[in-house]
Amino acid sequence: MSTKDYLEKxxxxxxxVPKSATAEEIKKAYRKLARQYHPDTNQGDVTKETKFKEVSEAYDVLSDSKRRKEYDEARTLFGSGVGGQRPPGGGGFPFDFGDLFGGTAGQPQGGQGTGERFSDLFGGLFNRGGGGPTRTSATTRPRRGQDIESEVTLSFREAVEGSTVSLRLTSSAACTACSGTGAKAGTTPRVCPTCEGTGAASRNLGNFAFSEPCRDCKGRGLLVDDPCPICEGSGRAKSTRTIQARIPAGVADGQRVKLKAKGAPGENGGPAGDLYIQTHVKPHAVFGRMGDNLTVTVPVTFTEAALGAEIKVPILKGMPVTLRIPPGTPNGRTFRVRGRGVxxxxxxxxxxxxxxxxxxPKTLDDKSRELLNEFNTATAAEDPRADLIQxxxxx
Known part of the structure; x- marks a missing residue:
């Protein structure tokens, strides 16, 4: 990432989100915006595609605790001047940056000097090591592929037991017509004379020069005189592929599953992005779910509840299990069958x-009615509502 990104974006x-946002708040905001601006749902809308890239870039930095810290430190440092001191008129910095990076003047005994601290900080922010800026070509620098979001609808059983589903994914990949060069077949791009193929150029800000993407080649290090008609010189094109994605057992409705390295392919040997799958689970006709437990309602007769019984209870996978209910079981009592859940x-x-x-029972024959009347007479002394009324x- 260039210095310009840290200072201006x-x-x-x-x-x-506010600067104090938690990791969860940042993730929630990203997911909402990613769905809103995703190219798959805004075909041909260049503005929203650009917005999606900006959102993804912001999330890449803020979701990584180390990169977020570096970003905050850089913006704090240059937003107020190093150490909070800025010369009158706002121009330049009131010290020699050569001393800052290379010298040890002012270094307290037993501690890390100012120059070392800033060298460490800028080495991480501006891709510089202790030996100064590198000249690695931007065209050969590995770049991580973009993350991709998709959705899948599962049956209740598939969600509980896990399932492998086929997903058709659309993402950005190297253009097959030009092999990612951006140049028309039979031609080759040339090295950018401005940055000499590094993809980076210096920008003077007072007494200090910062590295940023070359304006002529837009950071690629190459210029295309005869662009590829398929990708229009970008070297990237839409790629559609079908993958087999394994959804782990126990996913819940609305859960977001991350499959590492299943996103868009990287560039120049860089790692692939990740795939995030939003799951939707259909309800079951018999079973429900409460966290890691399954729920089921089992009908019993009055006599089974009153006298006790052994009843068959269905389970999601396998033959029904036998459940013993004790005499005098009230309506609505819940029994736990261990190890038969999610x-x-x-x-x-x-x-x-x-x-x-x-x-x-909705209907009674004469014999059943006679027996129930006898039972009612025998238990007439017991009023189940007496305590309620009292x-x-x-x-």
Whole structure:
């Protein structure tokens, strides 16, 4: 990343978050904007595609704790002048930067000198080591591929047990017509005379020169005189591919799954970006879910609840299990069947929570009605609402 990015681009404003935003707030803001401006949903809209790139660039820096720290330090340093001191009129810096980077003047005993501290800081920010700026060509510098977002709809069973799904992805990749050079077939790009192929140029800011992408070649280090008609000289084109993505067991509705290195391919040997999959889970006709536990409602008869019974309870995978309910089980009581729930990340299993529901028969034959009348007469002394009425009067 160039110095200009650190000094002139406000990544917090791009994502619409304050400087004090947490990592989770930054991620949430990025996801919202990425969906809004993603090229797949805004075909042909150059403005939104540019905005998507800005959002992705901001997230790349702010989501990385180390790069975010470097970014904040650089903007703080040059936003107020080093050490908070700026000469009258705002021009230049009130000291020799040669001493700052190479000398040890003013170094306290037993500690790191000013020059060493700034050398470390700028070495990380401006891609410089202790020996000064490198001349590595921008065209050969490895670059990480972009992250890609996709969505998938799973059945309830697929989400609980895990599944492999086919995803058709569209991303930016090296143009196949020109092999990424940007030049028309039969021609070759030439080295940019301004930056001599480094892709970087110096910009004078008072007493200090900063490195930034070359304006003529836009940081590529090469100039294309006869551009490729497919990619219009950019060297990049839309690439569509189908991959088999493994969704781990136990994903929940709305969960975002990260598949490392499954995003857009990198450039010049750089690593691929990551793939983020937003999952949507269809409801099940019988089972529900509560965290790592599955839930099920099991109908029981009045006599089974009153006298106790052994009943069959369905599970998501495998044959039904036998559940013993004790005599006098009330309607709505929940029983736990261990190890029959959702697979956790550590490989252990959640439980199945079976709630009994007493079913009242809609029709009765004469024999059943006679027996129930006898039962009602035998238990007439017990009023289940007596305590309710008493407590209502006492309040």
């Amino acid at each position: 406000d990544y917090y404003a791009v994502l619409g 697979t956790r990340k550590d490989g252990t299993m959640g439980d199945l929570l079976a709630t009994v529901e007493v079913v009242v 407590r209502a009067r006492s309040e």
